[in-house]
């Protein structure tokens with residue numbers, strides 16, 4: 001039980017890596033607070049994992065974040081997972097697209113950290129360490145990919161945000177890291193594949209860029225998240241950790 005006694009809050013926990021992380025943290029003994037904007041996805045999670053506490057939370061709603069944080073206990077762990085993939089080059093990005101990507105992928109994480117960090121610092125006075133994990137991507141400051149300019153820019157900002165928080169609070173028991181997955185087989189990836197002009201070719205193209213010859217599954221990513229939320233990583237902060245199957249070798 002690597003997370004026994006810890007209270008961990010996860011955003012975008014209705015599906016994909018957020019949901020898989022909620023289940024993995026529960027299996028490791030954490031009290032998990034799973035949030036998402038999708039009520040039916042949360043209901044399914046609750047049905048499958050009754051011990052997980054579920055709450056609707058739109059991370060783009062600044063007021064909702066503030067009032068939600070006021071009702072929550074002090075956290076040991078916060079996993080900011082919510083994010084969106086914009087498809088297109090810089091010539092395709094409207095001002096609205098850009099604002100949406102920045103707001104969902106970066107501003108939401110800044111607001112979550114701002115709202116929950118004071119309680120996490122209180123908790124760290126008791127336990128010694130609280131951990132924030134922010135979802136970045138290999139498509140970021142690490143590597144450029146075609147048609148991922150808005151996405152890569154926001155995920156690079158997530159890496160910078162995480163390093164800044166790590167630097168500011170390193171003496172107050174707060175660790176903050178970001179994770180940078182490769183291409184992970186999740187509902188939204190399947191959506192991107194099926195909305196391509198030629199979905200069969202799109203699936204082949206995604207696999208063709210994987211040195212290991214396959215996409216990542218969520219279970220390839222969750223062990224890193226559990227590690228960063230656990231005390232095993234107590235000396236790790238300010239890092240952006242890749243799990244990309246060798247794409248950036």
Ligand code: NAD
Nearest residue numbers: 012014015016017037038058059082083137183184186188
């Ligand atoms: P997903 O995209 O399939 O699911 C995302 C979840 O986010 C959904 O349950 C959705 O309801 C929720 N959500 C959307 N808007 C929200 C909002 N405003 N507030 C709260 N919840 C909201 O899941 P995924 O593919 O695992 O992606 C999760 C994160 O991982 C994202 O930040 C994504 O950018 C990142 N990521 C994904 C991949 C990949 O290949 N799938 C790779 C690297 C990073």
